[in-house]
Amino acid sequence: MIQRFPIRVAGTSTVLPGVRITTAEIVTHVTPPRDAATVESRTGIAARHFARKEDSPAEEASRALDAALEAAKVSPKALERIIFVSSGGGDLLFPATANLVAARLGIAGTSDCFDLNNACMGFLTAFDLGARSIATGCGPVGITVSEFPSRSVTPADPRPYLVFGDAAAAAVLVPTDDGGGVLGSWLRNDGIAFGNVRLANPAVHRGPYETISFTAPNERMGEEAIEAVRQSARAALAHAGITIDDVDWILPHQPNGALLAAIVAELGVAWERVVPVVADVGSVGAASIAVSLDRLFRTREVRPGARILMVGVGAGLSSGAILYQHSR
Helix, strand or coil, rough: CCCCCCCEEEEEECCCCCEEHHHHHHHCCCCCCCCCCHHHHHCCEEEHHHHHHHCCHHHHHHHHHHHHHHCCCCHHHHEEEEEEEEECCCHHHCCHHHHHHHHHCCCCCCCCEECEEEEHHHHHHHHHHHHHHHCCCCCEEEEEEEECHHCCCCCCCCCHHEEEEEEECCCCECCCCCCCCEHHHEEEECCCCCCCCCCCCCCCCCCCCCCCCEEECCCHHHHHHHHHHHHHHHHHHHHHCCHHCCCCEECCCCCHHHHHHHHHHHEEEEEHHHHHHHHHHHEEECCCHHCCCCCCCHHCCCCCCCEEEEEEEECCEEEEEEEEEEEC
């Protein structure tokens, strides 16, 4: 039996902070310098954005959520919950950075606010939580993701340095009675596997992983990611009682171009049903699926009844998928 959470994505947005840096520019910072064409071919990334020193995660998250609220035609004071998502942390450890977002939007005493971190799966975790919140009477919900990995990579470690970029993105979820909503959700974490991407909290830990580190070869990381995506997609679709052929749009997490291509091939879907963004923004952590969801709504015709499968994997080892059916 399908358990539907009756919600609608009413508005989305993307904010790319700082300055745009091409692959041709960034390879010059690595010693010895890499060939730009080779790096771009292997990573599938042509450019990314790096935030300026004066930029803050809360500021970019606020800009993104404000734009999503405008698109949704929802007043900030109508929100009953704000979820700030970040893999690397926000402006503060406490109080929650979500409070800073609320303050920038002029919200006082009308909304619950908190931070969420589930690595690259953070947006899907927040989406699930937002949908369940609305299903139990707490909504609308604003989800805003702000990722600044550029501040945690170094040219001395080229593997993460050459792929990561900064981005913020947001989505506003509202109740609906038009038959849309979340048709299937399957989220899991494997703490034993733990994952192969790590960053220490400098407030409590000194030593290894002070910058973002990949702790396994690319091939192994890719195999783990593909298996996690395959399992997650199948489980979410099974919850809804449909197959991937019944889905209109597939939005996978996009760590790099090569892995995105491998995921699309594994799922057996046509590229016309995917919204690639990694070539333009790089690997943007939990913002990846949120950016592609925003681009989907802004560049494609998403009709009422269209089904969107969002599927991802991240450190933790976290993985999962959400099947969403759009409504008016």
